Each structure stands twice: as structure tokens, then as C-alpha cells.
Amino acid sequence: MSIQVDLSLRRNAFTLEAAFEAGPGLTALFGRSGSGKTTLIDLIAGLARPDRGRIVVDGTALVDTEARLFVPPHRRRIGVVFQDARLFPHLSVRANLGYGRVFARRRFDAAHVDSVVGMLGIGHLLDRRPTGLSGGERQRIAIGRALLARPRLLLMDEPLSALDEARKAGILPYIERLRDEAGVPIVYVSHAVAEVARLATTVIVLESGRVAALGPAEAILRRADLAPVHDAEAGALLDMVVAASDPDSGLAHLTGPAGRLLVPGLARPVGTRLRVRIPARDVLLATTRPQGLSARNVLTGRIRGMVPSGQDVAVEIDCNGAHLVARVTRAAVRDLELATGQPIFAIVKSVAFDPAGIGQIRTSVAI
Incomplete structure (x- = not known):
């Protein structure tokens, strides 16, 4: 599984020009606020259209401006987890998870549901409503809903930014397990160096809408010359x-x-x-x-x-x-x-x- 991106987009005074390829594991989009991370996620998800370029996931073109190809979001088989969980408050956790299966267009697979529920540790929450859950629990359910849609790619846009340190510490092991066991490539937006260091397989550093660096996490995060770009201390x-x-x-x-x-x-x-x-x-x-x-x-x-x-x-x-x-x-x-x-x-x-x-x-x- 791989993703290839080569595109450009101009919005008022901001221009995004990004070209990269990423493989399995968790690819972190890293950089300061305003560097273009969320805009890039929106383009991959189909929530925005580039002025020029191509997006190819697992060999299938989702966007090709020269060929006038634009696959709509609901047909891309891409799961998205936002900063807030965006759950339906009037539905139970079980029903919220089931909403993700609607987009899979496959027969109900109880074993797959049990696997996702077990991996995320949410079995005891299935009959509860989202309003009574912690922020970390709601995010785990949002991840489960995205996975049950059987995505070929999972996009996570700063999913921990609204959580305090204790709740972040509680959900990070589940994202590690997701990275290692779910078999779905992840593109993960963050500006927290400890988060990226802990989770990322590959790091893409964005600076003012450009790819400033791309490579294995251990190689990118120890580069002192990139510290002014990602506002973080270099480290091993x-x-x-x-x-x-x-x-x-x-x-x-x-x-x-x-x-x-x-x-x-x-x-x-x-x-x-x-x-x-x-x-x-x-x-x-x-x-x-x-x-x-x-x-x-x-x-x-x-x-x-x-x-x-x-x-x-x-x-x-x-x-x-x-x-x-x-x-x-x-x-x-x-x-x-x-x-x-x-x-x-x-x-x-x-x-x-x-x-x-x-x-x-x-x-x-x-x-």
C-alpha cells in the first residue's frame, strides 16, 4: 500500500506545493501551524480540490487534473479522524460504529467488528452515549468508526490536540497498536514532537506550504538544521x-x-x-x-x-x-x-x- 501526491493549491496569499510518496506504517505531517498540514489532509480526503496535480492511493488515481479526474470523498475509501470526534450524540456507541460500516458496501462481518472493538478497548462502551464519555474514549470510537468503513487509507488530523496530557497518554498506546496491527496506512497530522517521535514511521516536514524534508522518523527528527522549521528540539x-x-x-x-x-x-x-x-x-x-x-x-x-x-x-x-x-x-x-x-x-x-x-x-x- 502506498500513496503518491504531487499537487499545488493557491488560497489567497498561501500556496501549497507538495510532492511525496509514502508507504506502509504511519506517515506524520509535521510542521508549524499554518504550514499546510490540514490543507493537505483535506486535498487527500477530497474535501478540497487542487489547482493542479495527482493523488494516487494503492495504485488508484483519486485526482488527476490533467485527465479531469476527481473521485468524490464518499467513493475514495479513505477514513478521516478529526480533532473532535464528531459522533452522533443521540446514538449509542454501537450505532455510531455501525455508521462507518454503511460506507464499506460489504456484508456485515461480525469478526471484523469484534477485532476493531477489541483492538481499541471499547467493548464496555458499546451501549453508552457519546455525551457521557471522556475525550479519549470518544476519539477511540471515532477511530473505530473510520476503520469499520474498511478504508484503504486513514487520515488523522491532530486527533489528540483537544486532549489533556493524561488522556493523550491513555490513547497513544491504541494508536501504536493501530499502526502495527490494523494493516491500514496512516497519514497523521501533528505539531507535537514527542507524539511524532513515538508514532511515526516516516516524517514529512512542511514549511510554508513546501516539503522541507522527508524520510524515516529517526533520520528526520535528529536533524538540527530542521529545528527552526518544526519548532522542536532535535533528538535521537x-x-x-x-x-x-x-x-x-x-x-x-x-x-x-x-x-x-x-x-x-x-x-x-x-x-x-x-x-x-x-x-x-x-x-x-x-x-x-x-x-x-x-x-x-x-x-x-x-x-x-x-x-x-x-x-x-x-x-x-x-x-x-x-x-x-x-x-x-x-x-x-x-x-x-x-x-x-x-x-x-x-x-x-x-x-x-x-x-x-x-x-x-x-x-x-x-x-
């Missing part, structure tokens, strides 16, 4: 596995190509595969192995490159194939005589880890 994404948990210290022991990490407050079973974000500002560098530090995480690596960023320098570090990035001053680069290819020690405090930037990847991994 590490693929780790829970190796052990210490109830006395409250620390989880993680292992991965970069080495071992101690992370607080992670109640995850041994063997769980995680994606861990480490912001560049939380990484210290040493040219010799440090002694007598309270910081518990010391990773060994080699300097891969250095990119000036304002008054600072982003130092990219190769830790056995895993890539970290540290933000240091130009004075530190000079005083430590840092150079590409030099062995280096990267130090990360255990308390620096943000739980919002730690996500689960549901595949079996041997430790």
Missing part, C-alpha cells in the same frame, strides 16, 4: 528492548545497539520493544570515560559529524550503528578539540527521559 530515536526491571530502584534496564540504558517509571514486561527519544539537549559529551557521576547512562561511540546551529553545534554520534545527537556550545567543541571520527562518551541522565517520547513497537524481539 533509539530502538531498545526491556531486558530487566528493578522494583527497588524503579528503573527499567533497556538494551539495544547503542548499549544499555536505565530508565525510570517504565512498567513494561521483559522483552517489550520500545522506541526511546533522547533530546539533544539531554546528552553530555566526554572525551574520556567519566568517573564519579550521578548520571547512570554512559554510551560509547564515535563522532559522525558536526553541524553548526546558531551559537551551538549539533554533534552526531554513531553508537554501534545507532545514532545520537548532542547539542553543545562552539566553545565546548573548541576546548574538547572535537573532530569527526573521534571516540566519544555520551552521557544521559536517567531522569531526562520523557515518558511521552517512549513508545511500544509490537513485534517479537529476542533479547
Whole structure:
């Protein structure tokens, strides 16, 4: 399953010109407010028409301005989840979910319904009305309604922006599971870096209606040169596995190509595969192995490159194939005589880890 987009649209003083291809998994449209993210979602969904271009999903052209082709929204088999759930308040959760099946144009499939309900954890809500539910529960039902329409593509336009941090934390695991188990490609709009770091397979950075960068999440989010574009701190994404948990210290022991990490407050079973974000500002560098530090995480690596960023320098570090990035001053680069290819020690405090930037990847991994 893939999506190809090459289009342009002018609205008053704003011009959107976007060309990209994205494959399976979750593709995040990332950028500042006003960069064109929602406009692009509207064009893919068929809620707006481009001035020029093509949109192709799974080999089927939905828009081709040269051929004067425009497939209407209800025939695109695209599910859309908006910032607000847009449920029918007078219907039960069960009836709201059933509304999505109307557009599938297929026979009722009880097994498919049970699978979606189980994946989203909403079985106990089926006989309730939306007005009595939390924001996170309503969004899970909106996702279920979209999935029961059997879409070939799911668009999610900042679905967590109206939720507080506690409710965001409650729904993120369901979106992870959706990404890994539903088998439907997702295009996901967000301006929250922790959200994107946790969920995205691919990241498309939009700046003033243009694609500023496109690539795997781990490569895009560590780029210091894009920080002014997406208003976020550059940082590394590490693929780790829970190796052990210490109830006395409250620390989880993680292992991965970069080495071992101690992370607080992670109640995850041994063997769980995680994606861990480490912001560049939380990484210290040493040219010799440090002694007598309270910081518990010391990773060994080699300097891969250095990119000036304002008054600072982003130092990219190769830790056995895993890539970290540290933000240091130009004075530190000079005083430590840092150079590409030099062995280096990267130090990360255990308390620096943000739980919002730690996500689960549901595949079996041997430790």
C-alpha cells in the first residue's frame, strides 16, 4: 500500500506545493501551524480540490487534473479522524460504529467488528452515549468508526490536540497498536514532537506550504538544521528492548545497539520493544570515560559529524550503528578539540527521559 501526491493549491496569499510518496506504517505531517498540514489532509480526503496535480492511493488515481479526474470523498475509501470526534450524540456507541460500516458496501462481518472493538478497548462502551464519555474514549470510537468503513487509507488530523496530557497518554498506546496491527496506512497530522517521535514511521516536514524534508522518523527528527522549521528540539530515536526491571530502584534496564540504558517509571514486561527519544539537549559529551557521576547512562561511540546551529553545534554520534545527537556550545567543541571520527562518551541522565517520547513497537524481539 502506498500513496503518491504531487499537487499545488493557491488560497489567497498561501500556496501549497507538495510532492511525496509514502508507504506502509504511519506517515506524520509535521510542521508549524499554518504550514499546510490540514490543507493537505483535506486535498487527500477530497474535501478540497487542487489547482493542479495527482493523488494516487494503492495504485488508484483519486485526482488527476490533467485527465479531469476527481473521485468524490464518499467513493475514495479513505477514513478521516478529526480533532473532535464528531459522533452522533443521540446514538449509542454501537450505532455510531455501525455508521462507518454503511460506507464499506460489504456484508456485515461480525469478526471484523469484534477485532476493531477489541483492538481499541471499547467493548464496555458499546451501549453508552457519546455525551457521557471522556475525550479519549470518544476519539477511540471515532477511530473505530473510520476503520469499520474498511478504508484503504486513514487520515488523522491532530486527533489528540483537544486532549489533556493524561488522556493523550491513555490513547497513544491504541494508536501504536493501530499502526502495527490494523494493516491500514496512516497519514497523521501533528505539531507535537514527542507524539511524532513515538508514532511515526516516516516524517514529512512542511514549511510554508513546501516539503522541507522527508524520510524515516529517526533520520528526520535528529536533524538540527530542521529545528527552526518544526519548532522542536532535535533528538535521537533509539530502538531498545526491556531486558530487566528493578522494583527497588524503579528503573527499567533497556538494551539495544547503542548499549544499555536505565530508565525510570517504565512498567513494561521483559522483552517489550520500545522506541526511546533522547533530546539533544539531554546528552553530555566526554572525551574520556567519566568517573564519579550521578548520571547512570554512559554510551560509547564515535563522532559522525558536526553541524553548526546558531551559537551551538549539533554533534552526531554513531553508537554501534545507532545514532545520537548532542547539542553543545562552539566553545565546548573548541576546548574538547572535537573532530569527526573521534571516540566519544555520551552521557544521559536517567531522569531526562520523557515518558511521552517512549513508545511500544509490537513485534517479537529476542533479547
